[in-house]
Amino acid sequence: ISFPPGKYLTGTIRIKSNVRLRVEKDAVLLGSKLAADYQNIDPFINGSGDPMGHALIVAVDAENVGIEGEGTVDGQSPGLKKNQKSYRVRPFLLRWVRCHNVAVKDVLLTNPGAWTLNFQQSRDVRVDRVTIRSRDLGMRDNDGINIDSCEDVRVRNCDVSSGDDALVIKSTIAGRPSRDIAAVDCKLSTSNNAIKLGTESIGGFENITITHCQIRKTEMAGIALYAVDGADMAGITVSDVTMDGVVVPVSIRLGARLKAFRQGELPRPRPGRLHGVTIRNIKAKNIGKIGMLINGVPGHPVEDLLFENIELELPGGGTSKNSKVKFGEKVEAYPEWDMFGRTMPAYGIYARHVRGVRFENVRLKLLRADARPASALIDAVKVTGADFAVSKKAGMPEAGVLPGKRDTFQIYLLMGQSNMAGRDRRDLETQRENPHVLALDAEGRWMVARDPIHGKDGRTEPGAGPGIPFSAVMSAADDGATIGLLPCAVGGSPLKRWVKGGDLYERAVARAKAASANGVIKGVLWHQGEADTTKESNASSYQERLTGMFRDLRKDLGKPDLPIVVGQLGDFMDRNSQKYPYASTVKEAIRRMPSSLPRVGYADSAGLQDKGDNLHFNTEGVKELGARYARAMLKLQGK
Template sequence: MNTFVFSRKPVANLLIAVLLCLGIHASAKDINISSRGAVGDGQTLNTKIIQQAIDECSQSGGGKVIIPAGKFLSGTVVLKNNVTLHLEENAVLLGSTDVNDYTNPDPFTDGLGIDVGWALLAAVDASNVTIEGKGTINGQGSALKAKQIETDTRSESLRWGRRPFLVRIVRCNGVKVTGVNLQFAAAWTSHYFQCKNVKIEDVKILSHGVAHNDGIDIDGCQNVQIARCDIQSGDDALCFKTTSSTMACRDITVTDMRLKSGHGAIKMGTESMAPFENIKISRCYIYDTNNGGIKLLTVDGAHLRNVDISDITMENVKTPMLFRLGSRLSVFRKGKDTQQLTGTLTNVTVRNVKANSSKVTQLSPPSGILITGVPGHYITGLTLENIEIRLAGGGTAENARQAVPEAIDKYPEVKTFGPTIPAYGIWARHVKGLTLKNVVFHLDTNDVRPAFICEDGQDITLQDWKLPETTGGESIIRLENVEGANISGVNAKGQATSFVKVEGEKSKNIKQGKNIEPSK
């Protein structure tokens, strides 16, 4: 008879592993901060109690730290591995108004050269962190500023950096922020730096009252999904940055957003050292925005490429679009990065955009779209398709010959190129492979500036344009030092001295197909 002998060691090891897993699961816990003595009266400082609850929860294997109904005052608290901060309905995590109650988990310098990074709620080098619930995180930004300036005598441009961000998530993997209300930050509202696998959904942001109230800042993050958020911000609403050269903003999808901004609604840059690539943004409603609707800016060495933006509606937006490749070449991580060479802006598509520009804008008179590289560095492969924009009009013959500064190393902003742009519709400079298809402009009043100007361009395509009837202009289209252009399907009724005016000794290979030209 055969005798079978089983080794006990593998069985024992398996049993130990199972027991360990069960033990970890059993030890995971949910902690209501009230059970640890937190007081939700809006005046008692609960920082230590909340932090101890987070630490205990993480050390026991993870779980939820619950903020119940009430106003729980706090300074900086830091989320740890496997912890969910759950804010119940009518719960408020309330930021202290004393800047000394905050710490800086990851210092850096912003695009204006200011040292920043303090925060109310942070997570650093953690995995599986979540912020959820129907409650609110409120930074009391205006009250904090009012108290700060009683003792901080520096200029406002310097002292604002000491104010805390509302939420800062730094180098984390597995981040979820869902359902919560983020309100009245003292600086940026939410900043995600070099994180992977991030999901931000159904978040409502109401943050204005002090300077630099960005809504969502995605800074060198990868595998990010953002959906159904409602942002009303004093500064940029949805902003992509790369304040470090070591990690790109990559593989990002954004859908179904409502955006109201004191500056830019959808923005890439200004901080722009590592690439922005493989980013898709769609189905966004932008309204009451005091600067740009879509602003894609790379000025510190970043390669901005493979970006697709579609199905965007804008209402009461000052300047619908700005595309800028520049050579500011700033460095934001002191001692950790070095200055880079000028980057690239290539393979970008923006389509299905309908915009109503504000009647009064930072440009006078208003213009629709600005596109500019710098000498020797061209924006390449930019496609704008199915674009419809309404503008106030009012441009004069003098405006039509306005020179636009290069501003090679300056902060990239619409007003940097103002106060006047010589085209009412699209002005482009230092571009290659620019494709503009199915473009429609409307004007409330006559504008004698050209609808389109290109300076220093190659391989320019204008196809199927519908332009308002204007009178008194020198030309409808002006090309200066353009090598290769194909203009077809342009409907330009009205009166102008010429339809296409070609200038510059480098201009050649300008082709016109079937167009409806204005009378002379």
């Protein structure tokens, strides 16, 4: 069945045997935005306990089926979600259940409600030259390629950018392992794990090979092997993989969650085995936390592992206090890289409950001094080659070393007072780190950015500011660039401390000049003015003084066209006019700044809420303000 160029709106399409869809170039199959238009033909429960199975295109118990062509399948999931009070109908984009001889080739798959491309209990599957775009949709469970209890599967030349795991192999059927699966020459980017086996693992895994893949901008593990539902994982090879921007390159877990996923099936009674794994020829840089995490459980070690020809460029920066961290066991917990915490007792490799592990030609490069050991090995038997080659000695006092090239490292000054530093401390423990976003700490070291990036103002603890949300947008807009944040803001500081000759101005200029040895100063974010709303003289002269300060800043940094974005004060200040009687005067001055100087942008604060004090933005407001700063900065940069 061929779809010529055009747009075709549809609910569930069920494919029978000997039927292949061909979506021609410039043809788009659009998923309905109405939940009632989707069928759940073969329901099941996913690893999080959610009922699943609705799909836009589905084949069940069919053979000789598939979809091909250079067209697009668009699930329109944001619109579908908007039309549901409770977002319970989350259709897969393509789903193949108990099928034989399946081919998916050349298509672009985007905006799924759940998993993008799912194969379940199918065999003789071929996936080639498929592009998937399911990242940053505000959804969950947006896996890219999802292979479940299948055999004889080949995935080649695919480009996946997904909101959940990019290339994931599961086994939700007891007695039906995922086996004889190979993936080669794929590009993977994701908000979760790039290459993953598990978490659903009751059926087991056998003879799986993944090779010659490129992983970038991944917010969890590059390679995640999780066997936690009682079956075995064996005969796994991952090789010739490059990574740029991962939190942890390798995360391995044998656990005892022991969950079943089909009605009538009983969980397995005890942990299985995770053994016979080879990981070789891996190069990883822009790592957020640690090189490898390998964890079994007491009495059930991870066994027979080979790590060969591994190069890890590690962030470093750990302290001797960090090295004393003790991890709990969490035998039944859902596995993720941070299941035991985000502070690591080693900078390179942590292995616990392991037996028969060989490290051959594993090289670690530290980008900053680190007082922790290269490895922490606990209940580790027959481990060889753990005397890793380290290119920088742990604990050596030195300035931070910038990953990447100077001309691709973009530095932005964060100047102003408390709303630039941030004051809302909610969600600090659950924030995700982006290895492409760094911040300069008080000791002059570039660290992976994590709020609060500003220092303490007297006795006041800073919170989440707009800098990191700003950087996330900027990094996404300029593929390959690393963003560096130069925090200079000080709570309660009036403009007089920021004009030339003032202590904060001189300190900011000095820090910027020092930082420019590592990268390129690309712009300034300014958010200040609250401290100048109490006196008429300060408020009435605000625009003139700020204009002069920006001119001086550009001159002193040797950048006459340096882009500067000013952020507006919160509208909630108007509720307390007695305390801030000249807020409207300062706000109007800020609003007029783009007309005072060229290459000055404006980030509005309309609609953003405070954290309950009529002064500081809450966490949600800060995130949106950061995005508005980014949009204004990109406009100034002509992007």
